[in-house]
Amino acid sequence: MKYRSVFDIIGPVMIGPSSSHTAGAARIGRIARSLFGRQPKWADISFYGSFAKTYRGHGTDVAIVGGLLDFDTFDERIINSVKIAKAAGMKIKFTEEDAVTDHPNTVRITTGDEKSELELVGISIGGGKVEIIELNGFELKLSGHHPAILVVHDDRFGAIAAVSKILAKHEINIGHMEVSRKEKGKQALMTIEVDQNIDDKVLKEVEQLQNITQVTKIVD
Template sequence: MKYKSVFDIIGPVMVGPSSSHTAGAARIGRAARNLFGKEPTWAEIIFYGSFAKTYQGHGTDVAIVAGILDFDTANENIRHSIEIATEKGIKLLFSEEDVAVDHPNTVRIKMGNETESIELVGISIGGGKVEITELNGFDLHLSGNHPAILIMHNDRFGAIASVTQILAKHEINIGRMEVSRKDIGKEALMVIELDQNIERSIENELAAAKHILHISKIVD
């Protein structure tokens, strides 16, 4: 992995004790919150590998919940996130699973409310950096460290072009893009990392494009 500066090696400004187990975990939780788009009423958090063995001692559970509450890594309220979530009426369930995973710092987050939910898998790769590797059954590679839009769409001719044309019209540069689908002609997922956050008006324009079903975003 290439680091852009010494600060990437040291890690982010954060409430400790570990960049991988605390700051990274908070960022995964916050990515889940951003993708869901609102505060959930319940969350189930499943830890794997090293996370499963040490999450209580390293505060990984507290950090994940802090992210779900939309706290950043330097927020002093991280330490009290579980109590805050409980006071808000958010039902929390923590568990561990002893199964083989590709990375030792892996967590699955299921969260939602009475009418909708999401499920994602995230890994903390060190120095507070994270990747989202699965969303609602779709495989992806999302860093979580840049603004991004995730667009669920029908797998039809012209869907991708309609999105890229709108972004180009507004001079929004694409840093990275990938598309995955479960089967030909079914639903597909477009993941686009951007150089900047997009305004709500652009988001609405994208949502109205042909074959687009749903848009979520991660803000910087």
């Protein structure tokens, strides 16, 4: 496991009690909010493993909802996030799952509104660090600690090279990149973590490429 600074080892500035169960959960919720692009109208939140056993006592439930409301890990409103969400008209459902997962701190969030919905699976790996391991059925590995773009595209020759060429033209360095597909020749997903935030005009260039379906930005 790699850390960028001593503060990643100590843990983030946060509303307690646990960096794994609270800060990490808030970050997963906030990534879901960022990927969805707006405040959702509803959220079904399923906890697995240790999360399922201790989420009430450790505040994992309020942390996830706080993230969906775009609250940072240190935002004191997290404590009352469920009440705030309900007051805003967001419907929340929590489920304790019995299924065994690869990581004990696992949560599946399905969220949406009348226009669209999103489903992701995230894990809290310690010290407030997280990974998103599944998005709308695509396997991926997204830390949420770096600026990133997610590119849904048709699984065609040259699609990856075309996106990389645009990033190179704008002198944007790729720190990590993965490609996932559900089936050969169908849709695929590029997960690209970069060294700096990407301007919207660059995203528009990517969106205009042949075989590109959707482009989403995550800001560090």
